[in-house]
Amino acid sequence: MGTTASDEFGEVGEPGDVAAIAETVHNAIASRVFPHQVNETAFELKLRQCVRGNIGFLADVAAGRLHHDEPDLGHALAFAEVVAARGIPFEDLERAYWVGLEQFWDRWLTIVGEAAERGEGTVTELIGNRTPAVFGYVTRVLGLVSARYDEASNELARTGAERRRALVDELLGASPPAHTQFLDDELGYRLRACHVGLLLLGDRFQAERRLARLRHETEAPAALLVERAPGLFAGWLGFPGRVDPATVGVLRRAVSRHGEPVVAGGPAPGLAGFRRAHEEATRALALRESLADPADFLWYNDVRLEAFLLENTAAARRFVAEELGELAEANERADRIRDTLLAALSSGSQARAAAELGVHENTVRLRLRTATELLGDDLAERRTELLVALRLRRALGNTGQAPFMDAAG
Template identity: 25%
Template sequence: MTSAFVRLPAGADLGSALVGQPGDLCQCPHRGYIQKGRVASSTRAVDEVYEAGPAFYWAPGHTPHALEDAEYAEFLPTGEFNALIDHFKAQAGRDRSGGVQHCSDAQEAWPPTVTARVRGVELSENRSEALTAWAQDFGKMASQDALVDSFTERVDAVITKQIPEIANDPILVQDLHRSTRAEWREFVESLREDHRLVRPGQGADLARSLARRGLDLGILLKVYRVSQQSVFQFLTEIIDGASEDAPARDEILVFLWGLGGQWMADAVESLIETYYEERRRLRDDAAVRRAETIEALLGDAPPSADDATRLLDHPLSHWQTAYVVWAPEAGSSTTEAMLDIANAVAQALGASRSLTMVAGSRDLWCWVATPHEPDLAQLAGLASALQHAGMQAAIGRPDPGIQGFRTSHAEARAAESLALKAAHGRALVRFDEEELLILVSAQETLMRRMVAREVGPLCGADKNLALLRETVLAYLTTLSIEATAEQLFVHKNTVRYRIARAEELLGHPLSQRSTQVELALRWVSLFGAPSDAI
């Protein structure tokens, strides 16, 4: 790692010095912070302006130029930096107009008008006693849950904003959160001089999920590219808040940024290897052919039903019921456990087996084909099996043919997304039961307001209120005293008493505004009561 302090006069443009580099752009990554002035970094796609204060990251493929007199400190990988200097020297040999300004310890051959002070940086050796003590104190502070959560939320917000392929997939979002949280904890541990950096398994889970979903490696690389500036800005703010008795700011910057750069570089290298290992495993497995056919069926140009039926050994002319099975954590036996649940669902719906696709490190996409429309009520008994296995499942509505294969899957994914947002994780979620809630769940503020208005008197931690909510919801679903009693394993008179008590608290019979009441109670069963409804 090399550090440099650079001064640029207004109007200085390094573009001419970069002619001959790939694309005539700088191929060396820069991490740093502007101390004075404004600097623009231009790529083929966009110009970004950086001002004094925030940290910056310039990925390979850029050209810097000063919009006004500017000074900045930066940290660069030594190998790429030396290659850049060699190129500058070659350029200087061809064009000597203007000469090179430099301080006493500058590397020669910087372009005209650029002043640079350059030195190598040892990242883990020769720490001062003061820096060692500061690093230990920082490590204790940075490993606290509140700061870990703050870091994770901040970095992941940047990633999901720029990468819709992750933002629109709730399982990938969860994998991202776990990966970021685990990587940060490992980075904090690396501040100890005797610690050997070990890549956490959660990062590998994210790489495997991206590979199994057929997403391009560029998505994984973009995760780290777009997060870099956010990470270094976070570190800079921590450094700016250091106490007066802390080591010099530049000393901490060199230490933290250097270690952070190495940490992220190692992470990228390791996860690229994990990604390609998973892709090779898929290519060598018959499952890849099944996955490609399924992806085609879900895509814009699905194959014919006959061809897909033959390739998948799955009768696409039958009724199709799609479902998703997922686990809270990835482990060595997770896939086998998910397959057991998938088979249990198939048997409950009257099929001998299911069509499955391992979609990530801890989620499984499944379809069951039946000659007649299956009865989803037969799945009620699976909730206890799912809870025992520590799994969850989301079920789409049955529909026939390829169209049913597609729509039922989309509905299962929508039900999965709802379940993953819920405060109370229900083991089994059916789209047909939660369709209205899924459609309105994006309007959270309005939904909470409706819950408080419609069922506020039934909300609260009191267990008797919980029994009233459960009974009213079951009754509004079945519209039968007898069926509600059977479902809840209570006497019919108990059901009648609870309904009467609920109507008394609500101030109107359940025959009025029944749709709104049912929707509000479904919301409470998944997300809990809003604070203003208690």
């Protein structure tokens, strides 16, 4: 009864025995945790080295030849870097350790059982006090491996993000490179797609979450996100063909539903479209700051007239005042008449205007009569000028600046 499982394990701890156990553990991990990755030679080699190192140290710890804090864990840390580089979840790496411990423990219990059958002691006596040491080793390894995995993942994300940002800077610059497959591979995004460009405000986590949600809801096959400035991220959704109105509608509803401001440009195809979609989103963002009451989702196509005309705000205010006269002023009566006139001129129908505004058709008719009294009888002939003036007036809002009539003077 003078022996323990530690002694017994010491007897099977010869190189050939440890190698046999390591092979069993390797095969279990390969088949149960990494069945696809082990077909890659480099991955398989690192896995095998990691398993052999861990089983060798576990054998020494179980036999009492080594304290669990002593081993150099370079083999385990190197494998953690390999797993992180391939984007494999840490949960899989952690599971590999528990599968390995399960196989090791099974072998140890077999040794204990064989020794007990030979009358060398009870199971409890044979196991001795080595169980805490074995679990102490595994716990230590997992803690260090987890930290190294996180370090490697963060470094890969940082260098990958920096590399993508540098490439995007080139693509959006004055002399963009010609399209190559290398660019697609480096960006992880197909530049020959049809692009919707987005600008998102917030931190990286918020921007990634919003882009992922919009990609999911629009079923875009590809997406790209890069930081353009602190708190400002440029995103692209890539589609294989033309972006139809239904997809645009999904995008609008998704943004509105979540209430997070997004500006968009495009859609436009190819490398030139990649640049154009971003440029339009940038102009929409600049315009957003000038608008009185911008919607959560601002699509450049919806406001490109305003974007062009509001480059000179003073001239825009003067045009509005000259075209609308008293109707340009900020009061409830003028607001109602402007909204009605804009709806009627845009739709070309009093009935449709009434439906859009949610009022009776007679109300629309009365308001248009008032507009005619204030602006003259030639509303139809001045339709283009009035539509532009009304859209500009809505965009400018009641900003607290000098009255519009002062601009006309």
